[in-house]
Amino acid sequence: MSQRLREEDVTPQPAGYYHLARAVLYREFLIFVRYPANAIGGIVISLFFFGVLFYGGQMIAGQALTDSIEGIIVGYFLWTLSVGAYSSISNDIGSEVQWGTLERHVMTPFGFAPVAMLKGVAKIVRTFITSTVILVAMILITGTTLELNLFTIVVVATLSIVSVLGLGLAAGGVTVLYKQVGNWLNLLQFGFIVLISAPAFELGWMRFLPLAHGSALLQRAMVDGVRLWEFSPTDLGLLVAVAGGYVVVGYAVFQYATRRARRLGVLGDY
Amino acid sequence: MESAGSPSADAAPLTGGDVAAGTETATTNRHDVAVSVTGLSKRFGDGPTAVTAVDDVSFEIETGSIVGLLGPNGAGKTTLIKSILGMVLPDAGTVRIRGIDVYDRPREAYAYVDAMLEGARNDYWRLTVRENLRYFATISGVDPDSVRDRHDRLLTQLGLEAKADVPVRELSRGMKQKVSLASVLAGGAEVVFLDEPTLGLDIESSRTLQRELRRLVEEENLTVILSSHDMDVVETVCDRVLIMSDGAIIADDTVAALLDGTDRHRVQIASRDLDAAIVSRLEDRFAGIRVEPYDRGNVIELTTDSDGFYELFDTLRAAGVTLERVRTIEPDLEDVFVDLTAVDRGER
Numbered sequence: 081m082s083q084r085l086r087e088e089d090v091t092p093q094p095a096g097y098y099h100l101a102r103a104v105l106y107r108e109f110l111i112f113v114r115y116p117a118n119a120i121g122g123i124v125i126s127l128f129f130f131g132v133l134f135y136g137g138q139m140i141a142g143q144a145l146t147d148s149i150e151g152i153i154v155g156y157f158l159w160t161l162s163v164g165a166y167s168s169i170s171n172d173i174g175s176e177v178q179w180g181t182l183e184r185h186v187m188t189p190f191g192f193a194p195v196a197m198l199k200g201v202a203k204i205v206r207t208f209i210t211s212t213v214i215l216v217a218m219i220l221i222t223g224t225t226l227e228l229n230l231f232t233i234v235v236v237a238t239l240s241i242v243s244v245l246g247l248g249l250a251a252g253g254v255t256v257l258y259k260q261v262g263n264w265l266n267l268l269q270f271g272f273i274v275l276i277s278a279p280a281f282e283l284g285w286m287r288f289l290p291l292a293h294g295s296a297l298l299q300r301a302m303v304d305g306v307r308l309w310e311f312s313p314t315d316l317g318l319l320v321a322v323a324g325g326y327v328v329v330g331y332a333v334f335q336y337a338t339r340r341a342r343r344l345g346v347l348g349d350y
Numbered sequence: 351m352e353s354a355g356s357p358s359a360d361a362a363p364l365t366g367g368d369v370a371a372g373t374e375t376a377t378t379n380r381h382d383v384a385v386s387v388t389g390l391s392k393r394f395g396d397g398p399t400a401v402t403a404v405d406d407v408s409f410e411i412e413t414g415s416i417v418g419l420l421g422p423n424g425a426g427k428t429t430l431i432k433s434i435l436g437m438v439l440p441d442a443g444t445v446r447i448r449g450i451d452v453y454d455r456p457r458e459a460y461a462y463v464d465a466m467l468e469g470a471r472n473d474y475w476r477l478t479v480r481e482n483l484r485y486f487a488t489i490s491g492v493d494p495d496s497v498r499d500r501h502d503r504l505l506t507q508l509g510l511e512a513k514a515d516v517p518v519r520e521l522s523r524g525m526k527q528k529v530s531l532a533s534v535l536a537g538g539a540e541v542v543f544l545d546e547p548t549l550g551l552d553i554e555s556s557r558t559l560q561r562e563l564r565r566l567v568e569e570e571n572l573t574v575i576l577s578s579h580d581m582d583v584v585e586t587v588c589d590r591v592l593i594m595s596d597g598a599i600i601a602d603d604t605v606a607a608l609l610d611g612t613d614r615h616r617v618q619i620a621s622r623d624l625d626a627a628i629v630s631r632l633e634d635r636f637a638g639i640r641v642e643p644y645d646r647g648n649v650i651e652l653t654t655d656s657d658g659f660y661e662l663f664d665t666l667r668a669a670g671v672t673l674e675r676v677r678t679i680e681p682d683l684e685d686v687f688v689d690l691t692a693v694d695r696g697e698r
Contacts, residue, residue: 091496092492092493092496092497092500092538093492093493093495093496094491094492094493095487095488095491095492095493095494096493099488099493099494100488100489102488103484103485103488103489103494107474107477107481107485110476110477110481111476111477114476114517115476179471179472179473179474179475180467180471180472181472181473181474183435183437183465183467183472184464184465184472184486184489185489186437187435187436187437187460187463187464187465188457188460188489188490188491189457189458189460189461189490189491190457190489190491191456191457195489339439342436342437342438342439343438343439344394345392345394345403345429345432345438347432347437347438348432348437348467
């Protein structure tokens, strides 16, 4: 600001990435605690569908469902995580466009990339909290026991949904460019069911798709009690590569879409 | 820890080589240039349906001034502002903010600039006023703890002190508009772009906002580029006005010079001899005549140039009209604006 202000104030200090991370995460926290209805609504709906799946499945499939309940719980847990991460990041970008705040995030001295990434991290943290509540409720409802090695679960699940975050970024970019396509893009989350179910079949090339390989590892961790360091380097390497690959691709799509939106003059239009 | 793009040596005042020849305006001191726009052009679409939204625009804006950007709908004001900010990528031209090229080094340039685009909706309504100030200060590259005093002062000056801890969604429209302005100023931007800042405000809120803008410029050396359809706002607060039409700058001068330099005269004439036939003849010749009954005749009010003025009185004399009351009215910025844009569109 002006010389006069500089003299009056304590000299304004530049913000670092720590301050940026704190601001983005704190905002997410405030929205979460101040407006819990969305989160609680999501938890209730997820549990309702799980209840239908569990009790309905028991009536139809009986013992067959009970035998595979651990796998279903782990898959459902990963699905709620994936849907939470995907829809929150893609819908969030759409909302920022609507609120007129997207342009302010593009117009930051940090550059939009770190801001978008930190927002993604904030969404993952939030999604972990709600999905953990759902997981605990599912375990209590079904009376199932799972191997809950926190470190292994957090690492494997996080890397699994990071690939979905990449898809969310890409979907957000498409929303910036084409606006009213959010509902169509939300349909993609039903495709996650197929990807999460993939380990039930021969994975093959599907292991390079988002979620599929991560889902297989998470099943082994939570059902068979395999610890992170007990996975082969190839499995872990592929998990990291798929996560990183989809984030890079998703971010590239987002960058391309926002650049094209700037070229067309539609960035921030709604 | 790496920090957000901070001012560098390149942000020093412009030298002679930084600005294209012929773009400097009479009112601009080369050493105090906050914004420099050179040869900016933007065209949307291709072929016969293509629209040139910004057409080879060049100007400079002096530090510590308020410049109004006026133009009819579709003149290219918003595209120009967004192009300056890099939100729209132009086809040609350069923009420098504090000497930093916005397209080559956007992160550095953004350390100096912020914008309130299209009214009030550019902050988070679910956060409180103070939370918004802290968040957007951080986003604009400033540690919010180090500008706590500035935030307190902004809240006081804008009359938001009592609402500091209230979520923005619970505030009135006028208050929301002020929060938007406060959040734009929260990070200490030196150059701010305000697109329709008084849109939808009642008269009192609009005046308060205008007063605060003027004060911020005078006391804190802020540079403001303000786009508005409200001529009164522009006339009251702006040091200088850029008028756009069809993507080009058709006038660039101080408000006073624009008012002095216009060849537009508004006149009000009352006469009992001004019957329907004469009024009809005048309406055929002069656009936008206002007519009101007067005794058994009429009062007419119209705006015209010198030639039109002579023609008007010749017509009245030829018709044998006795002038019972003649009143000339000082032109305001709206008259100047209408005149200039009509000339540009070939309507006069």
